[in-house]
Each structure stands twice: as structure tokens, then as C-alpha cells.
Amino acid sequence: MSRAAIIGGGVIGGGWAARFMLNGWDVAVFDPAPETPRRIGEVLDNARRALPAIYDRALPAEGRLVFCDSIAEAVSGAQWVQESVSERLPVKHAVYAEIAASLDAGGFIGSSTSGFKASDLSACGVPVAVVHPFNPVYLLPLVEISGEAALCEQAAGVMTGLGMFPLVLRKEIDAFIANRFLEAVWREALWMLKDGIATTGEIDDAIRMSFGLRWAQMGLFETYRIAGGEAGMAHFLAQFGPALKWPWSRLVDVPELDGELVSTISSQSDEQSGAMPVRELERLRDDNLVGILRSLRQTGSGAGGVILKHEAALPSGGEIDGLPVTARRVVPATWTDYNGHVNEAAYLELGTGATDGLMKLVGADEAYIASGKSFFTVDSRIRYLDEVHRDETLTVTTQVISAAGKKMHLFHRILKPDGSLAASIETLLLHTDLTTRRSCPPDPAVAEALAELAGAHAAHPAEGCGGAVGQRN
Structure with missing residues (x-):
């Protein structure tokens, strides 16, 4: 260690x-x-x-x-x-x-x-x-x-x-590098406060409602490249470059942090967010960051690419009761509803992640999909067996019920931290040619891996699998 x-x-x-x-x-x-x-x-x-x-x-x-x-x-x-x-x-x-x-x-x-x-x-x-x-x-x-x-x-x-x-x-x-950018924005913000141009809340709104959102996924130069349209960065510089000589900013000066300015900043900041304790503010910040980072993760943009690279280096989930662990997630705030527990859509997202995990396990990974083949979901059934709340860690195991021809029949178990069953998701998928959008048999290596798992899982009980809606056992 x-x-x-x-x-x-x-x-x-x-x-x-x-x-x-x-x-x-x-x-x-x-x-x-x-x-x-x-x-x-x-x-x-x-x-x-x-x-x-x-x-x-x-x-x-x-x-x-x-x-x-x-x-x-x-x-x-x-x-x-x-x-x-x-x-x-x-x-x-x-x-x-x-x-x-x-x-x-x-x-x-x-x-x-x-x-x-x-x-x-x-x-x-x-x-x-x-x-x-x-x-x-x-x-x-x-x-x-x-x-x-x-x-x-x-x-x-x-x-x-x-x-x-x-x-x-x-x-x-x-x-x-980054702190110099922060200082430049900080100086300009202090002058706006000093000169009575804007309040702390208005300055924060200007950042978080505009370029703050853009910078999270593209940064400065890519953002301006888009602003130049089809003509690109050269056109942007020709159009907006002259404005750099205009007296818009006061970056070369810094206002004195005298008692009056400190009092102005402190009072406005307290009015803006002082009613919320610091730890609560930190949790709000972290929840927002998790949502942003997971969105960036979907496309691999910015910090999302860092997460994906690190995740690929983490060990796979192993097995529980002889079944592969195909997903593990901490429940974020975005998965919970007004009742305080995980909503239906989140179970589907978790099940989708588990299916992807099983696909990678049998060789139907990103490279396989890029070659023009994948599995498409055609039917799903969820059983909700226990409440799940935010911050709980959920672990998913996947059982291959059958894998014959074009079909892949899976049974996901969603487990709570104590190992109890929170939900199950039964799903049927068809192997598909992405160029024709029609079903077709998987490649032999994938078919063989699926058949091997189906055989290994055949003796494992699958209570709730194959039932009708409303049937609990």
C-alpha cells in the first residue's frame, strides 16, 4: 500500500x-x-x-x-x-x-x-x-x-x-497558467464592484450564465474558433482583434482593498449566499460538478476524457455469487425525485450501463461497435424491490439467461451496499448490423463468449425473470 x-x-x-x-x-x-x-x-x-x-x-x-x-x-x-x-x-x-x-x-x-x-x-x-x-x-x-x-x-x-x-x-x-486567468477575472470583478457597476451576485450570474458554461467543455480558443464561423480563427481575430486596443478592461490596475470595498464585497456576498452554511454550499457545488463532469464524460470532452482514461485503468468489478459485476455507481442527486428516492429513469440508465459492461466482457466493446455491429434493446422489465436513496453505492451483477443466434437475454440484479436486492432488470437484445440496421448473428468470438457465460450461469436461479408486469415472484 x-x-x-x-x-x-x-x-x-x-x-x-x-x-x-x-x-x-x-x-x-x-x-x-x-x-x-x-x-x-x-x-x-x-x-x-x-x-x-x-x-x-x-x-x-x-x-x-x-x-x-x-x-x-x-x-x-x-x-x-x-x-x-x-x-x-x-x-x-x-x-x-x-x-x-x-x-x-x-x-x-x-x-x-x-x-x-x-x-x-x-x-x-x-x-x-x-x-x-x-x-x-x-x-x-x-x-x-x-x-x-x-x-x-x-x-x-x-x-x-x-x-x-x-x-x-x-x-x-x-x-x-490557470491562476493568472483567475486573477485577471478577479481584478476586473473588483473594479466593477469598486466603481458600482455590478454587485457580487450580478458578476457571478454573468459568469455562470455564459462563458462559464462554454469554458467547461471547450476552453478559450476553441470557443473563439467557433465564434469565427466557417472562416475560423483568422476571421475572428480580424473581426474582434481591434477591440483589444479599446479601453474596455482595467487589468493593469488593481483597486485598493480598503475598508469600504471589503465591506461592500462582504455584505453583498453574505446577502447572495450567506444564508447557506459553507458545508452545504460545498455539497451543492459538488453535486453540480458531478452532473457537469458526467455530461462531459458522455462525449469525452474536457475533464470527461480524463475520467474515462482513469476509469479504464481501474480494475473490473470481479464477481458476486458467480456472476460478473457489470456496473457500480454512487447514486447522484440527479437520480432522485421529489419522494427522495431513485426514479424509474435512473434504473434504466444503470441497467444500460450494466448491459454495456456485459457487452465489453464478451468482446462487443467500442472497437466492435466502431466496426459496424452492436446489440439493440428490444424489451425490458424492471422490478422495484426496495427504496434506494442518494449517495448509496449500487452494484449490478449480470446473468446471461440465454444467447442463441441473434438474441441476448440478460438479467441484471441491482444490489444495495448490504448485498440486499434493490431491483432487477430483465432485458432482451438483438444483435444488429449498424450499416443495414437489421438484425444479424454476432461475430463468432462474441457468440462463443456469450454461450460460455450462458452455460456457466445456467444453474444459477433467476427469481423474477420471465414474469409478467405486477408478478413479484
Whole structure:
């Protein structure tokens, strides 16, 4: 089991602890603040309900968490050390000196710094690489990496293994790439507040109702490429380039954060969302992010591609009672209805995922479909046997009832965390030629794999399979 040492247990340190733990690492945390265990625990609660919900496979078994009384205790035996202490260079250097005394030979420190260059951080003689994440660390994939090439390569490998997207900087620069964009928007927002142009709520609305939605899936340059129409980016630059010389923004200046401006921002922010506790706001943010990320996952766009790549590296679900596990999902908020339990459409989505899992198991995977063949559903029946609520982990096993000729008859069991049966889905599919849209026999390898599973599952009871609507047994 790999071990990560997290030095600093605030918002970012807690997020790192969750990201490592939910990917199977043991985690040792050092932070002298007495509230650290509570804070880390609350971040973990959020992470446990959010991160698994973006995957269709199970993450590794969760690692252990320990709180240490010293930096030496936390760092000893750790394969990864992540520093997330106060953004003050002398403080970081002092912490690095303590870490170095217990650092394994050849080890280095990953720093969560928001702006210091790796050369500044390692000026004290300790090897440090910038490994800068975004909040919530357990859910957002980007991590900006900078420093010596060998350290960056090692860091990128570990981050990829955690399901993150390492962006290695070509050149050292203060505040890196993403934070510079954030600062530019932040400066402009402060001036709008200072000049009475807009409130905090109006500024947030302008972002989340427009370019914030576009950037989540295309970013800046692809968005503007589309804005140029068929003529592309060159046309966009010719049309809108001159506007860059107009005095639209005030990015070269920054307003003084005097008492009046601080009071304005604080009062408007409290009025905007202060009625909701911070933890509730965090859960709302995470629910929204899970929905966005799962949508991006469908097309592999942006962060969705990172999720799919990481999921492909996760081990398959194995078996339960001799039947293959074909899907595992944490119930997201979007699956629940006004009664507080999972709605009918969600069961179909889960069943579809399980069917896809079985298809991949027998060789009818993405490459097979790209070759022009697939299975089409022609009939389904769902039995709802127990209530299921959000944040529960559902596991699906699939039994091949029969596989003769063009037909594939499946029986999915949806299991709750305690192993009890929440629902069953019986489905009949026909193998289809995608060019003619007519049924046809599957390729011999697929047919053979299906027949083998059908034979292996033949003695397994399938209570509820083949019944009529309303029949419970």
C-alpha cells in the first residue's frame, strides 16, 4: 500500500487527503491545529459522496487515515509528500527543512503553492516541485506542475494515477497558467464592484450564465474558433482583434482593498449566499460538478476524457455469487425525485450501463461497435424491490439467461451496499448490423463468449425473470 504525507490540513490539504485515500493510498496528515481531524473528516464526507459518482467502475479500496504529532512521523516511509501550508515563503522553507530530515532518499516535496515558482521554493536546498491543484482537489482534475524535469515527470505519473490531469509548464512563471486567468477575472470583478457597476451576485450570474458554461467543455480558443464561423480563427481575430486596443478592461490596475470595498464585497456576498452554511454550499457545488463532469464524460470532452482514461485503468468489478459485476455507481442527486428516492429513469440508465459492461466482457466493446455491429434493446422489465436513496453505492451483477443466434437475454440484479436486492432488470437484445440496421448473428468470438457465460450461469436461479408486469415472484 502506498503512503502519502499531507503537511497542512486546511481546505487544500484535506482535499489532497481525500483524493489520495479514495484512490487507495494510506494517508498521514500533520497539522497542529486542533480542528484538523474535524475539518478533514468533513472534507472526506463530501469526497466520498462526490468522486465515486463520476465513475462507472469502483475506485480502489479506501486507504487508511492517520493524524500525526510531528512532520517526521507523517513523512517517515511516505512515497509522496504534499505540502499545503500558508502561502508565505519563509514558512514553507522552515517546513521543508523539517520534511527533509525524514524524506526518503531520492524523494521530493510536492507543493500546493498558488503562485511561487519551484526555483523559489527549492532555494533552501530541498527538492521541491510545484504540484498545484484546484478546489475541490478530490473532484477537479487539473494539477499544474513545474520544476526540474525529472521531478515533473515523477509527479505527473503519480497525478495521472490519481485520476488527475497533469499540466506541466513549459516555463517557470509566477501563479502558473490557470491562476493568472483567475486573477485577471478577479481584478476586473473588483473594479466593477469598486466603481458600482455590478454587485457580487450580478458578476457571478454573468459568469455562470455564459462563458462559464462554454469554458467547461471547450476552453478559450476553441470557443473563439467557433465564434469565427466557417472562416475560423483568422476571421475572428480580424473581426474582434481591434477591440483589444479599446479601453474596455482595467487589468493593469488593481483597486485598493480598503475598508469600504471589503465591506461592500462582504455584505453583498453574505446577502447572495450567506444564508447557506459553507458545508452545504460545498455539497451543492459538488453535486453540480458531478452532473457537469458526467455530461462531459458522455462525449469525452474536457475533464470527461480524463475520467474515462482513469476509469479504464481501474480494475473490473470481479464477481458476486458467480456472476460478473457489470456496473457500480454512487447514486447522484440527479437520480432522485421529489419522494427522495431513485426514479424509474435512473434504473434504466444503470441497467444500460450494466448491459454495456456485459457487452465489453464478451468482446462487443467500442472497437466492435466502431466496426459496424452492436446489440439493440428490444424489451425490458424492471422490478422495484426496495427504496434506494442518494449517495448509496449500487452494484449490478449480470446473468446471461440465454444467447442463441441473434438474441441476448440478460438479467441484471441491482444490489444495495448490504448485498440486499434493490431491483432487477430483465432485458432482451438483438444483435444488429449498424450499416443495414437489421438484425444479424454476432461475430463468432462474441457468440462463443456469450454461450460460455450462458452455460456457466445456467444453474444459477433467476427469481423474477420471465414474469409478467405486477408478478413479484
